[in-house]
Every structure is written in C-alpha cells, then in structure tokens.
Amino acid sequence: MFYEPAKGHGLPHDPSKAIVAPRPIGWISTVNKAGEINLAPYSFFNAFSTRPFIVWFSSEGEKDSATFAEETGEFVANLVSRDLAEKMVRTAVDAPRGVAEFDYADLTMAPSRLVAPPRVAAAPAALECRVTEILRPKALDGTLTSAIVVAGEVVGVHIDDAFLKDGIFDIAKAGNVGRLGYMDYASVSEIFSMHRPRWGKD
Template identity: 55%
Template sequence: MFYATAQNAHGLAHDPFKAIVSPRPIGWIGSRAEAGSLNLAPYSFFNAISDTPKMVMFSSSGRKDSLRNIEETREFTANFVSFDIRDAMNLTSAPVPHGESEFALAGLTPVEGEFVRAPFVAEAYAALECKVTDIFQPKTLDGTLSENHVVIGQVVGIHIRDEAVRDGRFDMAKVRPVGRMGYMDYCDAGDVFELLRPRR
C-alpha cells in the first residue's frame, strides 16, 4: 500500500506512522515550576541527538506543564524508564491539574539534581540532568509553525544507580528499558544482543 500523508488516506483503523517509527525511547521528563511545584511526564518523541556534547531532545504536542516549567527555569531531567517501573510511568501520563505533582500521584521519590533544581526519579536506574539550549516550533513545508515544541537540552550530569552497572557497563539486560511503539503498545528491550561494526 501507499498513501500521501497530506490526505492521511491510509484506510486503516489507526494511523500507522508512530508504529512504523518505533520503538522510541521514552523521555520521562522531570521539571519544577518557578513557583516550586513539581511535574513528571512521559514523552515518546524523545532521543539523544549528540554525544559531544551530550544532548537530548523531546517534543511536546501543544503547551503542556513540562514545557511551561522548562520555559521558566531552562532546566529539566530525563529519567530512564525500566520495565519494573512501567506502571508508575504510565500513571504520570494522567491529565492532572497544573501544580499537582505526578511524583506523588505515582508514589515516586523526587530528588533535586546536583546542577539543576529540576527533580529526578530516585527509583529510576538512571537520570540525566539537562540545561536548555533551545526551544522552538518546527516549520512545516509551507513555512507555518507546527503545534509541536521541541526542547533541546545539554546533559550536565548523569545519575546511575550502582546496581545497574556490571563489568563497567550500564547493564541493559538488568535494567530492561521500555520503548514506546504505536497505538497503546510498548516493548521491553530486555533481550540484548551484540553486533560488532564491520572492519574494512
């Protein structure tokens, strides 16, 4: 099959786009409003974009609490979502009133960062402390701004729980990262295999 995205005439029960671009890591974004309230929310449009310097991005569809907080403070955390805390992550996606803490809602422990005031999840195997370098709305082909807001942050500190490290590596088989797929589907990346780069 083929369909033009402008018409979105795929003829399927559900749009397949997000299922095709998968699995996607989950950006579990922790932030603090200037007034002090805490926020924690999962974003499936999230990824690392650079190693030197270390940078990540996430995209918010519309103006949500995370975006508002980060615009005020210019800092956030990105928390690692593992299989054992998947239900807590899902709880933090609930639409709660501004100022109500998703940490409390999901029974999670907020910890203030070393370099940022934004909270990270104590129960997460790893967390990135980030300071904002850019926030923008990407343009469409005709030059209009999309409704999405892209946040780019430089990683200034990394927390890793000791039990997640084995033989000098972040142990992917132990931490079992959760990925977002299409529809309401997620995947557990606990089955790990290694592929060495070819030499010429």
C-alpha cells in the same frame, strides 16, 4: 499499501508511531519559578550528540514540561525501567496544573546535583539537563506545527550502581521501556552485538 499522510491512510488507526518504533521514553521532570513540580513521559525523545551530550524531547502542544523547561532552563530526563512502567503511565494523566504527578504515581523524588528539578529516585539512570534551545518546527507550507522541541545539554548523569556490570550499564537488567504505536510498549529483554566493518580489514 501506500498513502500520503496529508491525505489520510484509511486504516482504523494511524500507523505512524508504530512504524517509527521503538522510541525511548524521556520521563521528564521539571519545576517552574513558583516551585511547582511536573513529571511526564515523552516518547518523542532521544539523544543526538555525545560531545557535548545533548538530548531532546518534543511536546505536542504547550504542556507543562516544555513550558516549565522554557521558563527555568532546566529539566531532568529519567530512564523508565520495566518495573516502573506502570507508574510512568500514571504520570501521563491529564491532571490540572498543580497536581503533583510524583504523588499521584506514588513515586519518591530525589534531589538533583546541578539543576533544580528533582529526579525519580527509583530510576536506574537520570540525566540532568540545561536547555540549549527550543525549536518550533514548521510544516512544508511554512506554518508552525504544534510541536515544541526542547533540547538540553546533559550536565550531570546519575546511574544506580546496581545496573552497572563490569563498567557497562546493564540495559537488559533495567529492561529499558520503549514506546510503540497505539497503546503498546516494549521492554528490552534480549541484546545482540554486531561490530561495524572497517574498510580494508575484513
């Protein structure tokens, strides 16, 4: 089949998120100037630079994570492991502002070193970030979309030593969780390696 997204797909459910998958989940913790703490998962999340180390998450609409990050200039991206998946989903609840998702999902907070937002204590890894820019993407016709893209430079990295093996982060042991389409998720359980070719050496 072929379809133009602006004209509709004619399927029972939108396949876009299933096609662009799996997507890593940024479990974003933020705090506003009043001290209110927010924790929410974002599947529009990734890294796009290593030097400097920069990650981003995209909020579809004015949600607390983007609002708080814009207000204070900081956020933490927590890694979702397989054993935390169910608690991660609980933090996606449409709770009113002021409700502590950490408490709602029975999660323990741990202090960050360089930023104000706490991190998820049980997460195998967490990235402390300072906001570098906030983008509001435009559609082809020039109108603003509802998306708010928050980019942040990673200023501190926490890794649970239990997930380090010979100096390498054990992704399979953590079972990194990714978002698929619909209500589906995936967890890393199998890893294979391939080396890029070098011109003239193969």
